[in-house]
Amino acid sequence: MKAPGFMKLLAQLPSLNQPQRLQLLAVLHPAAGLDRVVALIAEIRAPRRRCPDCACERCHRHGQANDLQRFRCCQCGRTFNDLTGTPLARLRLKAKWLDYLAELLDSRTVRSAAEHIGVHRNTAFRWRHRFLHWVKHDRPQQLTGIVEADETFLLESQKGSRKLDREPRKRGGKAALRGISRHLDCILVARDRSGQTIDAVTGRGALKKSQLVQHLLPRLDPQALLVTDTNAAYRAFAGDHAIAHECVNLQAGERVRASGNVAIHVQNVNAYHRRFKEWLARFHGVASWRLPNYLGWRWALDGGRITSIEQLLRIAIRLIHI
Numbered sequence: 001m002k003a004p005g006f007m008k009l010l011a012q013l014p015s016l017n018q019p020q021r022l023q024l025l026a027v028l029h030p031a032a033g034l035d036r037v038v039a040l041i042a043e044i045r046a047p048r049r050r051c052p053d054c055a056c057e058r059c060h061r062h063g064q065a066n067d068l069q070r071f072r073c074c075q076c077g078r079t080f081n082d083l084t085g086t087p088l089a090r091l092r093l094k095a096k097w098l099d100y101l102a103e104l105l106d107s108r109t110v111r112s113a114a115e116h117i118g119v120h121r122n123t124a125f126r127w128r129h130r131f132l133h134w135v136k137h138d139r140p141q142q143l144t145g146i147v148e149a150d151e152t153f154l155l156e157s158q159k160g161s162r163k164l165d166r167e168p169r170k171r172g173g174k175a176a177l178r179g180i181s182r183h184l185d186c187i188l189v190a191r192d193r194s195g196q197t198i199d200a201v202t203g204r205g206a207l208k209k210s211q212l213v214q215h216l217l218p219r220l221d222p223q224a225l226l227v228t229d230t231n232a233a234y235r236a237f238a239g240d241h242a243i244a245h246e247c248v249n250l251q252a253g254e255r256v257r258a259s260g261n262v263a264i265h266v267q268n269v270n271a272y273h274r275r276f277k278e279w280l281a282r283f284h285g286v287a288s289w290r291l292p293n294y295l296g297w298r299w300a301l302d303g304g305r306i307t308s309i310e311q312l313l314r315i316a317i318r319l320i321h322i
């Protein structure tokens with residue numbers, strides 16, 4: 001539209017009544033959503049824009065495609081856009097992405113998110129896991145000071161699998177085996193007293209020392225004081241790696257113990273387990289292999305750590321801590 005016509009249109013807007021204003025907003029919303037998300041993607045990726053093939057930082061603009069600017073690498077000639085190589089590459093309906101991120105921030109179920117933003121449920125489900133794919137890697141580099149660690153268990157789920165490797169369960173079923181068995185997924189959570197948290201799905205069954213070496217050791221400050229329950233795996237792990245270690249004997253009813261001026265307990269990490277499970281309940285069972293995505297999602301939301309859709313998009317398309 002030419003400028004004089006646009007000025008005339010603008011001048012008429014104050015005379016709209018409320019239903020008309022709402023209609024106008026509804027018409028503009030998708031286009032505005034697209035403009036905003038495209039601008040944000042460019043802003044997030046520009047500082048680290050490089051060729052996905054040869055990592056060369058020199059590139060020049062090379063037309064537009066799928067609403068995004070394309071670039072051509074000066075060294076190898078490959079063309080790419082700001083989403084090439086990210087989990088969001090080739091995902092469609094960009095105009096709705098920011099609305100979808102708001103649904104993620106609100107922990108909406110697939111059904112409710114799909115209804116709110118007007119996409120198919122399968123799309124909402126696919127988007128959930130594409131958006132969370134890198135979010136789960138956004139973790140603190142290191143836990144320091146007093147570090148509580150404890151494991152919790154969830155009934156393993158093969159939801160969505162075509163082939164089960166066990167007898168099917170009735171809805172809301174229980175594990176067929178008692179105690180900590182191969183029918184339970186073990187989730188290790190470690191949290192320092194500043195609230196930094198890491199977690200890992202260590203596999204089915206009881207926690208092993210080797211899993212602590214794999215998941216906890218790389219993120220544990222060597223000077224940290226590890227606090228756990230009396231599970232022998234932690235004691236052996238701490239002994240092998242010369243990590244200061246204190247236990248609290250939960251089985252004997254001990255909850256808090258003082259050691260010098262330090263309160264020895266695992267209440268922060270147990271509260272984190274509780275919050276995770278309460279939050280997870282709304283999804284009515286999630287497939288075991290997708291658990292890391294849900295843990296990452298929960299960590300983003302916990303304690304109001306991520307509060308805006310811009311922050312969420314930033315970590316969905318830019319690796320921060322790897």
Ligand SMILES: [Zn+2]
Nearest residue numbers: 051054073076
């Ligand atoms: Zn290149």
